Amino acid sequence: MTVRFSSSVVSGRTGARRAAVHPAAVGRTIARVVAGLVLVLLVLVVVRLPWVGDLGIHAATVQRLRHSPLDPGNPLVDADTPSPYYSPWMLLLGGVARVTGLGVFVVLRLAAAAGLALLVTGVWRYVRTLSAQRAAPALALLSLLLLWGTTPFLWSGFPGLNSLALTVAYPSTFTLGLAFHFWAWLTAASRGAAGWGAWLGLGVLWAVILLCHQFSGVVASAGAVATVVAARPGRATWPGPAVALSAGVVVLWVWPYYDFFALLGAGEGLEPVHRVLYARPVARYGLVLLGVAALVPRWLRDRRDPLVVFFVLGTLIVSAGWLTGHYSWGRALPAALVPAQLAAALAAGRAGRRWVRAGWAVLFTGALVLGGWAQAGTLGYVVPRGALPEVVADRYRSPWTGYHWITSWVRYGDVVMAEGRAARQVPAYGGYTVAPGYPDFFLPDEGRRVAATRAYFAEGTSEAVRRGVEREYGVRWVVDRSGVLAGTALRAVARGPEGAVLYAVP
Structure with missing residues (x-):
């Protein structure tokens, strides 16, 4: 018995197979x-949400807008200045945080x-x-x-x-x-x-x-x-x-x-x-x-x-x-x-x-x-x-360690003396720093604040100078990672990773 196939059927199946592997x-x-x-x-x-770079400034911006959406002030330091970080998007995020409590x-x-x-x-x-x-x-x-x-x-x-x-x-x-x-x-x-x-x-x-x-x-x-x-x-x-x-x-x-x-x-x-x-x-x-x-x-x-x-x-x-x-x-x-x-x-x-x-x-x-x-x-x-x-x-870059460990002591709005990476992270948890961790075009005394911070952490700076800086900027806490403040009049209250120490100002 001979079986005959229609040429149209054969060509259709062949075309389907070709289309399937095109x-x-x-x-x-x-x-x-x-x-x-x-x-x-x-x-x-x-x-x-790994932390490297500018995440702290954006977290700080949401913090300020959540607490005071109409007059948030500077996001990093305790000063009443405008900031280009207060954008429509961040205002919306601050509103979400304020309304939901997240x-x-x-x-x-x-x-x-x-x-x-x-x-x-x-x-x-x-x-x-x-x-x-x-x-x-x-x-x-x-x-x-x-x-x-x-x-x-x-x-x-x-x-x-x-x-x-x-x-x-x-x-x-x-x-x-x-x-x-x-x-x-x-x-x-x-x-x-x-x-x-x-x-x-x-x-x-x-x-x-x-x-x-x-x-x-x-x-x-x-x-x-x-x-x-x-x-x-x-x-x-x-x-x-x-x-x-x-x-x-x-x-x-x-x-x-x-x-x-x-x-x-x-x-x-x-x-x-x-x-x-x-x-x-x-x-x-x-x-x-x-x-x-x-x-x-x-x-x-x-x-x-x-x-x-x-x-x-x-x-x-x-x-x-x-x-x-x-x-x-x-x-x-x-x-x-x-x-x-x-x-x-x-x-x-x-x-x-x-x-x-x-x-x-x-x-x-x-x-x-x-x-x-x-x-x-x-x-x-x-x-x-x-x-x-x-x-x-070997190609992996470790993210930064957070500063959540200071929140048992530092309250929202407290001023913390910090420099370097710490100054970029502390405001994310509600605190202010003396000098901003990022360049701030709208902060008129930025240079003076940077100089005061540099002098505070310099070796050989007298205790009188440090107390003067603390009084001028209302400093309540100090974060030190260099160890230069060990043995001073400051009282250590908490220790974090990478050798960071939180000191209470007397």
Whole structure:
């Protein structure tokens, strides 16, 4: 007996088998799975909330706004001054803490989760305006997190995996997520007939971004200019962006917690600390050169491509900072890095000759693997260091130890003499320090406070001088990690990790 099969049935089954193993489909699946695993890692990091860098100032800001939302004063020292940390986002977090009674670090975990969600959804929305490829959002997210350099780099507003793991609770993460949504909304408004309400809303959103994190606001502004330029607005469409700009300036002008425009003269005190942004560029950002290469064909196809214009604007700002010595302008580096990273991701799935697609896929995947390996130490924030392979554990950076051990003694509003890392952490628990742990443009006597702190902890300083400093600034407690105050008139009341001692002032 002979069995005959219909050719249509055979071809249908063959086509189904081919579709099931199509390289593009496999690539999309792998990209989504890897992106999902990376996001799970970041969610677990949010639960732990490792402490390095500026977490203390943000916790202190929530503390002040929870206790006095209308007149919080300086977040770090006992002085009635404004502060650029009092942004709309932090005001909302302070309100959450005040209404719910949740602890500051619980609220910061909620902020981290919200910021991460906003960043992921913002990347998805913006990338959808640039490409219809189904894998593009996942590839873009992986590119933003992993396509950096061979040396891990940590700085707020820089969305590398290692950096984001330690800054996810910062306003910079929330602000960058807002920026991606802002660009997506602005793209849609620029392409269609947006009403006046939409343009007013865009202006308000732009102002909120600038108020929440000024440096990320510069990046968002560069991306906005690129979006408008790419839309080729004519004379009839310019009123919309003009209305948005005017609305944003009004919001910036009326914000009551600090004078936004006064920050334009604050760069001088920030230049030394930001010079490091220009150091070792190949090690820190070298893999992004792949994205720069991906921008070239985009520029050849369209001189007003939004990613190309965005990259050029960011490069000009950062280069001008280097040439003029305004190193704080290096905080605009994401305005050059982000468009290149997105271009690399979009090129990975672009249609073209098979060998070109395959070659680019190999380069892009290799760069992601290399960048991910450079940041493998991030696993240490969710996996015990002893459980990590030695080669990965060596890349792990231990977070700071908290100062919760002083809270049995130090009450909210007490002044604590501290320096260095302690000065950055003590205000997170409600205390004030004599000198701020971070540069403060709005604090008129900052220099005097820094000098008093330096003299207090100097060897050979007389007890009379120390008592005078304590009286002048109302010091009730002293945190010393150097041991220079051992044997003085101060009374030790508690001891913490790393040799820290809490003294009571007589």
